[in-house]
Amino acid sequence: MxxxxxxxxxxxxxxxxxxxxxxxxxxxxxxxxxxxxxxxxxxxxxxxxxxxxxxxxxxxxxxxxxxxxxxxxxxxxxxxDSRVAQLVEDLAARVAPAAGRPRSLREAGAGSAMARGRTCYDHLAGRLGIALTDALTRRGLLRQDTGFALTDAGLRWFDTAGIPLDRTGRRPLSRACLDWTERRPHLAGTAGAALCRHALDARWCVRIGSERAVSVTPEGERAFAELLGVEPAALR
Missing domain, CATH: 1.10.10.10 (Winged helix-like DNA-binding domain superfamily/Winged helix DNA-binding domain)
Structure with a gap:
């Protein structure tokens, strides 16, 4: 049949x-x-x-x-588009990084930098992305218990911080993206992209090397401490 x-x-x-x-x-x-x-x-x-x-x-x-x-x-x-990025991110997060020791000091350094902080298409990932997501959640600006959504206080926070959110498109305002190094979700979507873009434009973060790795500047450490109460040690 x-x-x-x-x-x-x-x-x-x-x-x-x-x-x-x-x-x-x-x-x-x-x-x-x-x-x-x-x-x-x-x-x-x-x-x-x-x-x-x-x-x-x-x-x-x-x-x-x-x-x-x-x-x-x-x-x-x-x-x-962002949908292709989400597909690649989601697939990559489900594949464990290759086992074994790095082949060189340069490879080890690049891997460490990527794990510490990187861009994931247009939002922040690695320990940096997780630290910011956790800080938003602790302050009641982001809810993870009923989906992954900005609260009213979170919307006001973005406005007060001078980070405009485009709410006219079809892209979700906030979305959970599974971090492939931390194995926990970090903030993606329109809000994640806006935060990343602002962090780079304001030089709170700078790109390093030829990979996606980013590092937090002293200005960024101060900004994230003032705006979200993130300890500088959590960003290094």
Missing amino acids: SRRRDPVAPGLAALAGMIADETRADFLLALLDGRAWTAGELARHAGVAPSTASEHLGRLVAGGLLAEERQGRHRYVRLA
Whole structure:
């Protein structure tokens, strides 16, 4: 007896096939920094030939996971939208980091910096992201017991802190994103993106190295202590 196939099955299989390649997965993870990369930059990052990178990127663009932009002679790619970022984040959070010792001091340092603080597409993650999420929760600005939602006090806090929230789009105002190093949820969504953007613009946080790692500046330590009562030691 034949069974009627779910019409979503072919699309799901095609999507899984696009991600089921180590080089393409590496590209998607690199692009979680929220920036646009050139094909050459991604090729060097993944350690593959430019022609190989172009072939993989063409497949990801055709499949709707990446968006392509051209500026002069340069071709840039980025994640298509926040939904793609959420998909990659959620899948990455369910895969344990590779076991074993780092192969070099540089690799060990990069891994430590990423665990301490990083951008996760357009919001803050790592111990930094968890510390800020916990502080928002302790102060009654964010509720995690009935979903993951900003309270009225939380909305006022963002306004008082001078961090505007765009509430006109379809993106959730706040969303839990499972942190792949801390194994706990940090703040994502419109609020998470606004907090991250403001922290970088105000230089409370700065990007370090070529990865997604960020560090908190002395100005940031003071700001997070004043606004959320976060101890500077929790941000280092």
